[in-house]
Structure formats: structure tokens, C-alpha cells
Amino acid sequence: MKLAITLSDLAVTSTLGRYLGETARPGEVITLGGSLGAGKTTLTQAIGQGLLVPPSCYITSPTFSLLHEYPGRLPLYHLDLYRLSDETEIEDLGLLEYLYGTGLSVIEWPDRLGSLMPAERLHIELTLLSETARLAEITGYGGGWEEKIAALRAEPLWRE
Amino acid sequence: MLILGIESSCDETAAAVLRDGRTLLSNVINSQVAVHSPYGGVVPELASRKHLENIYPVVEAALAQAGVGLDDLDGLAVTQGPGLVGALLIGLSFAKAISAVKGIPYVGVDHIVGHLLSPFLEQDQPEFPYIALVASGGHSSIFLVHDHTTIQPLGRTRDDAAGEAFDKVGKILGLEYPGGPVISRLAEQGNPAAIPFPRAWLGQDSLDFSFSGLKTSVANYVHQHQQKNEPFHIPDVCASFQEAVVEVLCEKVLTAARMHGISTVALAGGVAANARLRAVLQDLGAQRGIKIFMPSLELCTDNAAMIALAGFYHFAEKATTSLDTDAYSRSPILHPGPLSGGDSPAPPTVRAAP
Numbered sequence: 001m002k003l004a005i006t007l008s009d010l011a012v013t014s015t016l017g018r019y020l021g022e023t024a025r026p027g028e029v030i031t032l033g034g035s036l037g038a039g040k041t042t043l044t045q046a047i048g049q050g051l052l053v054p055p056s057c058y059i060t061s062p063t064f065s066l067l068h069e070y071p072g073r074l075p076l077y078h079l080d081l082y083r084l085s086d087e088t089e090i091e092d093l094g095l096l097e098y099l100y101g102t103g104l105s106v107i108e109w110p111d112r113l114g115s116l117m118p119a120e121r122l123h124i125e126l127t128l129l130s131e132t133a134r135l136a137e138i139t140g141y142g143g144g145w146e147e148k149i150a151a152l153r154a155e156p157l158w159r160e
Numbered sequence: 161m162l163i164l165g166i167e168s169s170c171d172e173t174a175a176a177v178l179r180d181g182r183t184l185l186s187n188v189i190n191s192q193v194a195v196h197s198p199y200g201g202v203v204p205e206l207a208s209r210k211h212l213e214n215i216y217p218v219v220e221a222a223l224a225q226a227g228v229g230l231d232d233l234d235g236l237a238v239t240q241g242p243g244l245v246g247a248l249l250i251g252l253s254f255a256k257a258i259s260a261v262k263g264i265p266y267v268g269v270d271h272i273v274g275h276l277l278s279p280f281l282e283q284d285q286p287e288f289p290y291i292a293l294v295a296s297g298g299h300s301s302i303f304l305v306h307d308h309t310t311i312q313p314l315g316r317t318r319d320d321a322a323g324e325a326f327d328k329v330g331k332i333l334g335l336e337y338p339g340g341p342v343i344s345r346l347a348e349q350g351n352p353a354a355i356p357f358p359r360a361w362l363g364q365d366s367l368d369f370s371f372s373g374l375k376t377s378v379a380n381y382v383h384q385h386q387q388k389n390e391p392f393h394i395p396d397v398c399a400s401f402q403e404a405v406v407e408v409l410c411e412k413v414l415t416a417a418r419m420h421g422i423s424t425v426a427l428a429g430g431v432a433a434n435a436r437l438r439a440v441l442q443d444l445g446a447q448r449g450i451k452i453f454m455p456s457l458e459l460c461t462d463n464a465a466m467i468a469l470a471g472f473y474h475f476a477e478k479a480t481t482s483l484d485t486d487a488y489s490r491s492p493i494l495h496p497g498p499l500s501g502g503d504s505p506a507p508p509t510v511r512a513a514p
Contacts, residue, residue, distance in 0.1 A: 036331060045319075061320045061372070063328075064297050066244065067489070
């Protein structure tokens with residue numbers, strides 16, 4: 001289950017993020033890949049909007065603190081594994097305890113998860129195309145994502 | 161009053177002994193930068209493990225350099241948050257253990273309050289109220305400091321912290337970690353006006369920061385030149401990037417002073433060690449009649465002297481020996497009260513003392 005779309009500007013990126021937030025179900029995991037500046041935290045901010053995280057709770061980069069938790073329609077757990085090197089560290093830190101719970105987990109730099117990578121997840125790989133445009137390669141792992149990817153495919157805002 | 165301060169919130173394990181809130185008898189910092197460098201960033205679990213290895217020798221060294229023993233201490237001050245909980249717990253548990261065994265009261269201190277008060281470790285001290293900018297790897301915030309324990313947040317970052325932007329731009333440019341000092345050094349040979357990187361002002365009179373767009377702009381610049389196989393001058397990129405950060409930090413903190421009618425500004429946090437930031441803020445302050453205070457370089461970065469100092473002022477209000485005090489990852493100074501589901505108004509003034 002795969003979909004590649006062009007996010008031509010920030011507004012389109014926001015639409016994708018808000019959709020994922022609005023439709024999020026408890027225990028969902030979204031992993032975000034892409035280089036520095038690809039827009040992972042920006043997409044997470046839009047997911048937070050969709051989840052009704054109050055605007056006064058700024059969704060800031062969790063690079064230094066590893067995990068930020070926000071209140072919303074569901075709790076949003078924003079993890080950034082950038083500074084970790086392997087899965088034993090992630091396990092020892094207890095970060096996995098947040099996954100599969102009552103909230104939506106958004107994980108940046110998920111490659112650090114190794115064998116701890118959740119079987120059920122939506123992965124979005126972001127690539128810089130130009131100053132404003134991004135390529136989003138969206139892959140659903142596990143059964144639950146077909147409906148959402150089909151809905152995303154039908155969205156006229158972006159082209160496949 | 162003799163206070164032992166302990167800090168273990170992020171990179172550094174540190175301990176310091178402070179007499180009467182003024183005289184620093186020792187200030188020991190065990191930097192872990194060398195340990196972290198191979199990974200291109202701080203590694204928290206590694207940090208926790210290193211803190212565990214470092215805490216005893218660091219505290220022992222601080223006591224020895226001060227020429228005092230545990231029995232001489234009147235109080236312990238320890239960083240309670242914000243930071244990595246696993247790392248914080250090492251310092252906090254260590255302080256609790258000393259407190260329980262020796263019967264010395266301890267007080268948990270907010271790391272950001274430590275930074276805010278760090279100008280008081282110097283000879284030349286600011287007068288209240290003053291505006292303070294705390295800029296580091298994890299924080300970029302402006303505060304109105306009414307007194308030693310009453311602090312009002314005025315602005316905060318909406319995405320990346322200033323120091324984080326330095327580290328990530330360093331990574332984009334393939335420089336060594338941490339990015340701040342390297343970029344600062346290379347920038348001396350570059351032209352700060354070479355590349356017009358964006359400044360995020362976020363609307364008139366906003367005291368919030370945003371450095372994510374600037375980071376992305378540097379990534380775009382590098383990416384475009386690499387794609388076209390065009391060479392670019394790294395010192396110019398460093399100087400132009402640094403100038404964008406420095407300009408926004410200086411203008412925002414001076415705007416805060418103007419808005420609140422305050423003529424004293426203090427600078428703190430690791431980014432306050434940046435030579436260009438210090439020079440530009442000093443110049444602008446002189447032009448606008450604002451007195452600028454900045455701690456010496458060793459007191460800008462994380463240290464335990466500022467924790468002992470903040471603890472000294474907390475002890476005047478309330479100390480604790482409660483063993484169920486917990487560490488916290490996010491600062492109540494920045495996020496007062498429980499996060500509610502509604503759209504809450506701007507955070508009110510909060511008391512920094514526990």
C-alpha cells in the first residue's frame with residue numbers, strides 16, 4: 001500500500017497533516033523520515049492541529065528532550081530519535097511505553113528503532129524538491145491503513 | 161550558608177559549592193561532549209550512564225576544591241527539570257540520598273531559573289526587574305525577572321531552539337558536533353551579508369522565536385548548490401546564518417525591554433557564549449541606553465554554580481527533604497499549570513520556588 005504525492009507548498013503539507021490528525025485513532029503510529037529541514041516537525045504541527053491540540057501549546061522540536069506530549073482529541077506523543085544510536089537505548093529509555101497506548105505517536109528518525117519498528121504504522125518519507133515543495137512517499141504497514149491511503153489518493157489537492 | 165549544587169539535566173554532570181549566595185568556592189563540570197561526538201549529537205541513554213559514572217567523582221571534586229566536607233553543608237540544590245528524566249534522576253537521587261543520610265535539606269531547582277539568575281554569580285550584578293534571554297540547545301525564551309523567584313515568561317520558540325539550529329546547520333554543513341563553536345569560528349572568516357537568509361519576526365511585537373525556517377533555508381541553499389555542482393563558501397554560510405540568529409535574538413530581547421519599559425537585559429544559556437551575539441547585543445544596548453549583563457563563558461553553559469545560586473534563593477522561601485519529589489521533563493516556568501484541553505490564555509507569572 002503505497003502512495004507518492006507532491007506537496008507543492010506549506011498549505012498542502014498542512015492539509016495532509018490535518019487529515020492524519022483528524023482521522024487518527026488511539027494507538028496509531030506515524031513514522032516520519034527525511035533529511036534535516038525536510039519538514040517533519042512542520043508536518044507534525046499540522047497533525048497536532050487536526051488532533052485539536054490547543055494553539056497555545058506550541059509543537060516544538062523534541063530533538064533535545066526526545067519526547068513531547070500534547071493534549072488534544074487524543075494525546076499526541078511526538079518523539080525524535082535523532083540523537084539516539086540504537087534500539088537498546090530506546091528500550092532502556094522507556095520510549096516504547098508511549099506507543100500502542102491511547103494516543104497518536106509521531107516518530108521522527110524512526111530508523112533508530114531497528115527491530116523495535118512497529119509492524120502497524122504509516123511511514124511518510126519527505127524529500128526536499130524545492131524551497132517550498134516536498135515529495136511525500138506514504139507507505140502503510142499492516143492492515144489498518146488501506147482506507148486512509150485510498151482517501152488520500154482521491155484528494156485533488158496533490159497529484160500522484 | 162554553604163550550598164552544594166548538583167546539575168545533570170543534559171550533557172554535563174556538574175557540582176559546585178557556593179557560600180552565602182555570592183562566593184563560588186568550586187565549580188566542577190564534567191563535559192560529555194567528547195563522548196557524544198561520534199554520534200553527531202547528545203545520546204541520552206549514554207548521557208544517563210555517564211552521569212551515573214561521573215556524579216560521585218564530580219561531587220567529590222567540588223567538595224575537595226572548596227575544602228569542605230558534607231558535614232559542613234547547610235543545604236543541597238539539585239536540578240529537578242526540565243531535561244531528560246533519566247539523566248535528571250541521577251542528580252536528584254544523589255541529592256536525596258545525601259539529604260537522607262546527613263539530614264541536610266535539599267531543594268529542587270528549575271534549570272532555566274538557574275540560567276536566569278546566573279548574572280548574579282558575577283561581580284557586576286543586574287537590578288530587578290530585568291529582561292533575560294535564555295538561549296541554548298533546548299531553549300530560546302525571553303523572561304521578565306521580577307525578583308529571584310518571580311519570573312514571567314514573555315516569549316518562547318515555536319519550533320527549534322537557537323542552539324539546536326546551530327547544531328543542525330553544523331550537521332547540514334558536515335561540521336563537527338557541537339555546531340555552535342565551529343560555526344562561530346568559521347563565521348569569523350565569512351561575510352555575514354553574503355547570503356540573505358530569512359529572519360522570522362512572527363508579527364509585530366511578538367516575542368516568540370522560530371528558527372526552523374532558517375535551518376530549512378540553509379538546507380535548501382546547500383542542496384541547490386550541491387545539485388548544480390556549484391561550490392559554496394562555508395564560512396559565508398556560517399556567517400550569514402549566525403547573523404540571522406543573532407539579529408533576531410538581539411532585536412526580540414531589546415523589544416521586550418522597550419515594551420516593558422526596562423533598561424536592563426541579561427543573557428544566559430549556551431548560545432550566550434557566542435562571541436558575535438555578545439558583541440552585537442553590547443553595541444545595540446549601548447546605542448539604545450540598555451545595560452547588558454552576561455555571565456562569563458563558563459557560567460553561560462550548563463553548570464552547577466547557577467543551581468546552587470537558585471537554590472540559595474529558594475531556601476529563603478522553602479526547602480524540602482521530601483523523598484517523593486520527582487524530576488520533570490518540561491519546565492513549569494514555560495508551561496505553567498497542567499496542560500488543559502482548552503485554548504488557555506498566555507501563561508501568567510509563576511513562582512519559581514517549589
